[in-house]
Structures are given as C-alpha cells and as structure tokens.
Amino acid sequence: MDGFVGDPIITSGLLAIKLNTGFSISECPEDKLKQASEQLVELYLTPAWSKELQSIFPNSTYIQSAKNYDKKGKSIEFLYELIEGLNSENNNDEYCVFCGSPAHQRNDGKPFVKTQVPLIGSSDFTNFFPSFKNGMDLCAKCALAIQFSPLLYYKSGGKPCCISCNNLLVLEKFGQECIEYITQKHAAGSFNSKETSGILDEGFKNPQNALFNLAYKFINYEREEEAIDKEEIVLYLMDNYNQNPAGVSIYKLPNNVFSFVASVMHSPELKDVWYSLLSKHYRGKKDKKSGLPIWKTNYNQIHDYLLKNRSILRFFRDDVNKKTTVPWILVENYMQRVKNVNQNRINAIKDYADRIAQCITESKKTKRINDLISAxxxxxxxxxLRMIGKDWQTLGKQEPLITFDDYVYSIMPDDYSNWRDVQNLITIRLYEELHPILANTDEEMTDIDEERAEGEQI
Known part of the structure; x- marks a missing residue:
C-alpha cells in the first residue's frame, strides 16, 4: 500500500488519513487534506482529546497552555505547512529517518522533537536522536501521518496504545472501528468532558488482557483463513508525558499464539472451555470501585505465560480433583500451533499414555499416577515410567509397553529438555482416560504438596 514504511505510528496515521478522506495520502487532493486537518484540530481541541495528547504530543500547539495562545490557528498552520510540503521540491541534504525521502524544513526553522513526534526527546537532549542531532529528520508525509495517528490508537491502563499488525487489512478494519467510535462520541458532544476517552477505550486496565481482547476482536474480521496463521499483533503502550515519562512498553502476540487463539475462537465449544479456563486464573481482588469485570482489570497467568513463551500445559490439568480442565483436542491444538510439535509425535505420546492407562487399570495400581505427577x-x-513398564510385563503382555525407537525418537527425543511437556501430556491423558476410576477412588493424594496442587510454576 502507498507510503507504508513499517513504522506502527506512521502506518496508523496513513490509515487514518485514508479512512477520513477516502484517498491514500499521495492521491488525496490538497483541499481534502486541509479539510481533514481542520476537523482534526477541532477534535484535538476538545477537553477529552486535550487530555489524551498530554501523553502523545506534550507542549504541542494542540494543548499549549500559554495565555492568549492561538492553539487552533497555530495547529492548522502547522498542518497546512506539512500538506504543502508533500509535493514541493526539496533539495535538502538531510533525509527522513523513516522512508528516506528528503527531510522537510519547517518554516520556523525548528527541528521535529517530542512535541510533534511521540517518544523522542527535546532538542536539548541530543542523546534521544539519531547521530546526536537537535531533533529528528522527517519528510512532510511522515510528519503529517504522525499527527493523524492518534485517531487509530487504543486505550489501556489509562494510556494511549499504538496497535500494529502485519496484515494491513486487519488494521484498516480496526481503524474503521476507531473512526466510528470517534464520530459517534463527537456528534453526541461527549468529548466536551474530560471524563470521556477520546481514544477508543473498552475499559481494559491490564495491557496483556487488552492485547488478547484485540486478538479475539481481530479474529472475527473477514479475510482469507490462511492469513491468520501468519498474523501477529503488537501493542505499544506509550507515556510521553513531560513529568516522569515512562516511555513505551511493548506487548507482542506472536503469530503462533494468535493462530492458536484463532483456532479456539472458531469453535463454539472450545471457545466456552477457553473462557472458563481463563476465568480461573485471574490474580488479585476484583476492583469494586471501577465496576469493571475482573477480566478487564486483573492480571491473568495464562495470558502472561503465552506472551512469555512459557508452557501452559499445567493449566490443562487439575491435580486436586485429578481431572482435565480442557478436552484433548485443545491440548493437541496448543502443542501443534504454539509448541510446534508435529502430529506424529503427539499421537505417539497419546498412544503411550493410553497404554499406561490400560496398565494402571489392569494392575489396579492407581498410585502410579501420583508417582508420575510428583516426579x-x-x-x-x-x-x-520404568516401574510402569515392569507392571506391564507382570501382566504378561506379549507386546512391549513402548518400543525403543518410539521412546527415543518420539517420546524423549534430543536432550530430554522438554520432559516436563511429556509429563504434562501423559498426566492430562491419564486424567481423561481414567476419569471414572479416579472420580470414585478415596485414595489420598501422595507426594503432591499444596504448592503443586495449586499449580507449581514450571
């Protein structure tokens, strides 16, 4: 698409211009760009948006607090200048750091700093800029796109978040939702109150949960099914406020996790199971003052593990009640898409676990389950596993419990570093296969302490 350079802020701005004018920035008539800029300034001068821009464009013309300062006139003048610089010849020896075009020379001779570009520095602090310059070199197109970018931001934890996705079609659909929110709120006069969020806000206080909510939202957008397996989402939570700015926090949902979540959401049955599982792993007390549901405010262990590339298999089993928390098909889906384990190996582990279940049933040694879990x-x-193999022989079975090749190449390949995953998978399958026996046994749990029962971190 026209003008996209891979920077999330500029991408958001270019899409915002397209959605507001109906044209890409290179094809948009100058009068339409100027009209859109006037509407942008009108929006930014509202109390709701003035509050938002403190963390995006501090000390900018949009929110300048100096007495008798003409915020509207100065802001429109700045945007008009960038529009007129789009097609003007520029013999500048400096080049835009984003797209490589000749850099724009501002009429006032000042550099681009944090008041026009989020998350950089002021001209007094050259260590925030490339090559220790007094500001950043930008072309008029990239500078103008940045001014429009907040229209497509998302709110989390009270801060604006720039959203990135490697599928521009998805971002455009999300942008349409942002523009619809702004249009409705602006028409209703809601932005006249600082209590209203100028940026699309669905009440998420926890950025990780906000990122997964976006994933669940994006999954419902129409596009080719194959594209989902390649998509990933990044949330940039920014704080550019002058007083102790926190900078930017980055939360990334990689394509393998997005693909897994999408596969779950596309099945009504698995979707209900997944939400039920998530509901058990929110940490902390509910915020009664906000009136928001816990899934919008509190940290969730499963979300955290997925974002940190940690195994969530332990959440698929309930050691206290000796049962599974999800069906085996969801376990397989997770292993395939997130852990990148091929189906042949998953089947081999499953078959091995089924034979172990048969052995435990026939030998009536249910304590073997606790022994496996407590390892x-x-x-x-x-x-x-060796002891269970001896039980199998004692039963007089002719065929082996597991062949050497299956054990070495499928069950425990390489350096055995993923033995915990094998332990979890076997346990989950045993809970599923032996549920009738385990549900009726009065045997006390042995060798499993309280920490393990609640879910030991592994």
Missing amino acids: KDFPTFKNQ
Missing part, C-alpha cells in the same frame, strides 16, 4: 526431575520421572 520433580527427569531421572525420577524416567524411573516411574
């Missing part, structure tokens, strides 16, 4: 290291776990 804290690989040698102990391996020894428990």
